[in-house]
Amino acid sequence: MAAYVLAQGRVEDRDKLNQYLAGAGGSLAPFNANVLAYTEEPEVIEGEVPNNRFVLIEFADVETAKAWYNSDDYAAVRGLRIEGAPGTLVILPGM
Numbered sequence: 001m002a003a004y005v006l007a008q009g010r011v012e013d014r015d016k017l018n019q020y021l022a023g024a025g026g027s028l029a030p031f032n033a034n035v036l037a038y039t040e041e042p043e044v045i046e047g048e049v050p051n052n053r054f055v056l057i058e059f060a061d062v063e064t065a066k067a068w069y070n071s072d073d074y075a076a077v078r079g080l081r082i083e084g085a086p087g088t089l090v091i092l093p094g095m
Contacts, residue, residue: 009087
């Protein structure tokens with residue numbers, strides 16, 4: 001069953017975020033992941049949103065999503081994301 005990684009963050013350092021984006025895309029390919037949505041200008045329809053950057057990535061299953069997150073390729077750029085756009089990543093199991 002598909003699983004989704006939802007990343008939320010607030011852009012604080014554009015240069016570091018751009019470095020992260022340059023390396024992160026390549027880390028997804030071995031896991032056949034698909035970026036389904038990306039925005040830094042979400043349309044809020046209810047409540048308050050403390051973050052302005054959202055990414056939704058599809059994986060084959062929860063195990064594959066975890067394998068990507070723990071991969072050497074992603075570990076090499078993870079710090080840039082944390083410094084450039086600190087926030088949260090969660091895995092959502094599909095239905």
